[in-house]
Amino acid sequence: MKKILVVASNEYLIAVTSKAFLIGVIMMPVFMGGAIGVQYLTRDQVDLTTRKIAIVDETGRLFASLAQAADARNKNGIYSNDQEGEARQQSAAKFELQQVQLGEDNGKRIDVPLTKRVKNGELFAFAIIDPDVFDPNSGGVVRYHSQTPSYQALSNWLQKAINLEIKRARIDELGLSPESVAALSSQTALQQFGLVETTAGGDVIEAKEENRILTFALPFGGIMLMFMMIMTIAPAMLNNVLEEKMQKISEFLISSITPFQLMMGKLIGTVGIGLTLSTIYLGAAIGLAHYFDISDSIPFSLYAWFVFYLFAALVIFGSIFSAIGAACSEIKDAQSLMTPVIMLVVIPVMCMGPVLDSPTSLFAKAVSLFPPATPMLMFARIAIPPGPAAWEIVLGTLLTIAFAIGCVWAAGKVFRIGILSQGQAPTMAKLAQWIISK
Amino acid sequence: MPIVQIEEVTKTYGKHTAVSNLSLSVPTGSMYGFIGPNGSGKTTTIRMILRIIHPDSGSIEVLGNRSAAAANDELGYLPEERGLYKKLTVRRMLMYYATLKGMSTKPAAIEVSNWLERFELGEWSTKKIETLSKGMSQKVQFIASVIAKPKLLILDEPFSGLDPVNRETIRSSILELRQQGTTVIFSTHDMGVAEKMCDFVFMIFQGEKVLDGPLESIKAQNGADSVHLRWNGSREDLHSIGEIQKVIDLGAYQEIQIKGDAQRVLRQLVDKGSVQLFEIAQPSLNEIFLRIAGPAAKGSAATTSEFAGVTS
Known part of the structure; x- marks a missing residue:
């Protein structure tokens, strides 16, 4: 056993007295912290190029609202701080919507010329909204075309904005007041707790809120x-x-x-x-x-x-x-x-x-x-x-x-x-x- | 009482028999030379004595013990292939080896200082091994093998690669340790060194013991047939004499091995030329080695009984 300890202490002392160990002790948390820090620092390093999208609104009812929603987002929804004017820091790309009428194509397929426009960089994407999307039983969809499918921000926003407008239209059709809609849509908070405990004496220890x-x-x-x-x-x-x-x-x-x-x-x-x-x-x-x-x-x-x-x-x-x-x-x-x-x-x-x-x-x-x-x-x-x-x-x-x-x-x-x-x-x-x- | 007692030991590696049925007894206090060609089984025998490897059959007793741990602290070993921790300082590495041999820190520190001073390495004690010259490293390796005052010191090619000055330093240290009672086993390819330093010689060839015993006895048993000759006759004339077995030209004279009556050979030589020197001599260890393991002997399937000098 004594010899085992001689070897062990030699190995241990050689390692912990080496420069490599001291550097390693410091460097491991530095690397871990550095990785988190790099993610934090690069979180705003996004491509801010304005994304132009052509909308073919076959319903004829959605484009105006969508353009309005895009404007509102471009004005207030893409900044990472609350300041005004030049002090504001943009953290997401602007979305610019262009309406394309079916009639402009003289009866030919609309997706062919729009694809050309995407390929030559004039547009980032285009979307074709079926005429019957307001009818929940019609199976109508919105077809989103892009050559950069990995960029999800625009498609996600568009889906959300269209669905909001459709929902609003359906509520309007029901003739409900805005107050009633707000009351119907209000959400209840959910707090997460652990379990309550009971002591040997029968006392109940309240559950702690989960962190x-x-x-x-x-x-x-x-x-x-x-x-x-x-x-x-x-x-x-x-x-x-x-x-x-x-x-x-x-x-x-x-x-x-x-x-x-x-x-x-x-x-x-x-x-x-x-x-x-x-x-x-x-x-x-x-x-x-x-x-x-x-x-x-x-x-x-x-x-x-x-x-x-x-x-x-x-x-x-x-x-x-x-x-x-x-x-x-x-x-x-x-x-x-x-x-x-x-x-x-x-x-x-x-x-x-x-x-x-x-x-x-x-x-x-x-x-x-x-x-x-x-x-x-x-x-x-x-x-x-x-x-x-x-x-x-x-x-x-x-x-x-x-x-x-x-x-x-x-x-x-x-x-x-x-x-x-x-x-x-x-x-x-x-x-x-x-x-x-x- | 023998310090090492090997009884009928065999060691094989796959189909190759490295050591075959070997028995050997090393007397306490002796200087025992292990000789043999490369790959003959010397290092395997040494490693078995050190319990680094274990025999397939037979038994080995070292310092009266059969267990490895019991004898380890009293053994010193200098392997043929030297290795030191390059990043450690000389002192720290020697202290590590000394404590591994069971020495306490204080006596180990004193021994390390003494040996470093003796080998003129005192000022290098705080330097890393990687900064030492090859000769210095070899001296440090030697110190590591003797630092714990072993009772049995096993040296595998202790002089290889050393310059004459360092060779003499280590040679005198080995002799001094021997005088102090340490038994020394060393393997070497240098027959001159073995002849000068050893009391006993053990030779292994193709895994089998072919020589073993006191050096003088081995030479005496192999000595009656060797003649130092200087004459003006031709080599063909020498070979025409039937009693002459082998001729080695050493420049100033020739060493011939004869079989039969030396006087008859002398008479035949005088008939064929003018003889200036005809001296019946004991063969050198080198000559004995060559007789057993030289090109002429290879392939002749030498067996133990063919060679004089095997005492057991």
Whole structure:
């Protein structure tokens, strides 16, 4: 054990006293913050070119209202601040509507000349409104033509504006007063709460209003932080082992300690680096939670679960990556073996959407009990109130621990044989053979 | 009592037998030379002694222990392929190796300082390994292998790539360690060095032991048939004498290997020319090596019993 700790402390001290570590500690949040900042700063960097659209209004009743709505939008609906005059900042393109009469085409198809106008840049799009759109049973539609279908703002606005006018016309036909229409259309607010709790003494604790940002940000942030830590630290262990092998240091080391001791020492050192990083980031997170006065909404047990699952993930992926490093003699060989392992790391991130959306679904339960994905996804489910059932957490934790032990055992077998092997990298079949060998 | 006891050890890699049924006993306090051509099984034998790899069959006892962990701290090893942490400082790397060998921090620090001073590397102790010259790196690697005062020191090609000054520094250190009681096993391709330094020689060829025992004894058993000759006759005349097995031209004289009566050979030489030197000599270790593993021997399916000097 003493030798394992000598290796672990050496690995740990080399890493945490390096410039790369200090830069990494600072750079990870800088990159994360930078990505958010770039999105914030570029949110107004939109193409403000005026979009010209030709409207073929076969009803003869809609164009005037649509032009009026476009004018109103161009005057007040495309600015990101409330100021007047030149101080106003435009954040969306203006829409300019042109009416095209069917008669202008002398009976030929109207869409052919309009398409030409779109192609030569005179128009951005054109829309043909069927004559019977006011009749809900007619099946009449509005056909919107553009060569830039990815630009949705104009089509969305047009659909909304046309439907508003149609709705207004239908209400007019019913002879209702504007007040009655307003009363009929008024909406009721919906507030989201958690569940009430009952104490042992029978007292009822009122449900807390849900903080939508918090319930999303905590599991999402936890998964992303864990993912980044795994992707930063575990492959570094592969490089470390491979470098020692390529520089012929390994043979000297394993004349002093067993390969298993060497691997365990490296693993513990690596996990220590991960836990140091997580302590720094969690410390910062707790500080921010206090600053924004939301610390009461984050139970302390959540931090403990994060540390536990990060620990388990680093043991699992650290041992796998170190075994790959030991088995290969060149970085390009290691890269091909790394690909399936990277897929395992990425699975939880790919499944994150459905799990966050519906954390109690069968899919969420199943995928969070798949050991390589458990650390990230079970943490996410725990972070979303009311959390998974206790048996799920216990089962997930036991499976993760068993899987981590299995990974260390198998990696130890591969490490023992691989660390002295030279030449071509082993195939998956060969690795399996090493694992089951005595 | 032997410090290393190998009993009927065999190691195979797939279909290739690296070491076959090897038995070897290394006496405590001896200087044991492991010789043999490339790929003959020397490094495999060394790695098995160090428990880096395990034999398929047979047993190995080192320092009276069969377990790897028990003996590790008392073994020093200099691998043939040297490797150091380039980004670490000299002192930090040596401290790491010393503590891996079970040394406490304080005694390790003292030992590191002493060895660095002795090898004139004191001012380099805070420099990174990558800044050292090749010779300095090799000296640091040697220090790493002896820092924990091992009882058994195993050196795989300790002098390869060293200039004469560094070679002498390391040679004298090895001899000093030996005087202090350390048993030394070293493998080498330099027969001159082995002949000068070793008490015992073990030679392995194609995975099998072909020589083993005290150097003098091996030479004596191989020595009666070697003659240093200087004369004015032709090479054809030499080959016409039936008792002459082999001729090696060494420039100033020729070393001939004879089979049969030396006096009869001398008489035949005198009949064919003028003899200036005819000296019956023990063969050099190099000559013995070539007899076993040289081009003439290859393919003759040498077996242990064919060579004099195998004592077990």
